[in-house]
Amino acid sequence: MENPNQIRCRLLDKNGEPYEVSRMSRFHICDPLSRPFPIIPQFSPGEIVFKPVAQPFRISLPVEVPGFGEVFLYADNKGTGHTAESLGKTGFLDLNYAFAEDRLATVKRLGEECKTTGIKLSADLSKKIESSGCISPKSRNIGV
Numbered sequence: 739m740e741n742p743n744q745i746r747c748r749l750l751d752k753n754g755e756p757y758e759v760s761r762m763s764r765f766h767i768c769d770p771l772s773r774p775f776p777i778i779p780q781f782s783p784g785e786i787v788f789k790p791v792a793q794p795f796r797i798s799l800p801v802e803v804p805g806f807g808e809v810f811l812y813a814d815n816k817g818t819g820h821t822a823e824s825l826g827k828t829g830f831l832d833l834n835y836a837f838a839e840d841r842l843a844t845v846k847r848l849g850e851e852c853k854t855t856g857i858k859l860s861a862d863l864s865k866k867i868e869s870s871g872c873i874s875p876k877s878r879n880i881g882v
Contacts, residue, residue, distance in 0.1 A: 743789055743790075743822075744787050744788065744789055744790075744829060745787070745788055745789075745790050745820075745822070745825055745829050745830075745831060746785060746786075746787050746829055746830050746831070747785065747786040747787070747788075747797065747830075747831045747832075747833045748784055748785055748830070748831075748832050748833060748834075749762075749784055749785070749786065749799070749801075749833040749834060750784060750834055751802070752802060752803075752804050755784075756783035756784025756785070757783070757784050757801075758783065759781045759782065759783055761800075761801075761802075762779075762781045762786060762799065764799060764800050765779055765781070765786055765797075765798070765799045766797075766798055766799075767788070767790075767791065767795040767796065767797050767798070768795065768796050768798060769793060769794075769795065769796070769819075770794070770796065770814070770819060772796070772798075775791045775793075775795060777789060777791070786799075786833075790820070790821065790822045790825075793819075793821075794815075794818065794819025794820065794821050794824075795814075795819055795820055795821070796812050796813065796814035796819060796820070797812065797813040797814070797820065797831070797833065797836070798810055798811065798812050798813075799811060799833070801837070811833075811837040811841070812837070812840055812841075813831065813833060813836035813837050813839075813840050814840055815840070816839065816840060816843040817840075817843060817844075817847065845867060846867075849867050
């Protein structure tokens with residue numbers, strides 16, 4: 739990594755092209771309650787570079803998601819928050835992967851909360867969650 743005090747994020751659009759700089763202006767990092775931290779990110783096509791804060795943080799950016807429109811996506815290390823240490827020696831994060839991984843972790847957590855509180859999910863919803871890879875067929879007892 740060129741600067742060990744910075745985090746470098748890569749982001750591609752829905753066509754696999756570098757994400758446009760003009761669409762990155764609402765990029766921010768925040769605490770678990772979505773309160774933003776002051777940072778000055780640097781943007782280039784498909785890349786965002788910023789200096790991390792000392793506390794665990796979430797990365798957020800509105801991104802065009804096919805079938806949903808423009809939505810805020812979050813990357814928060816499956817709920818624990820990112821830190822300079824959690825990103826390892828490289829200081830690199832593939833945001834496409836991180837956004838998807840964290841969304842799946844959220845779906846899994848909410849599915850488990852439904853299970854433990856007795857909320858029954860429809861068979862169709864359970865099937866969709868299972869096919870997403872969030873819940874294995876063996877642990878499918880979430881209200882079906």
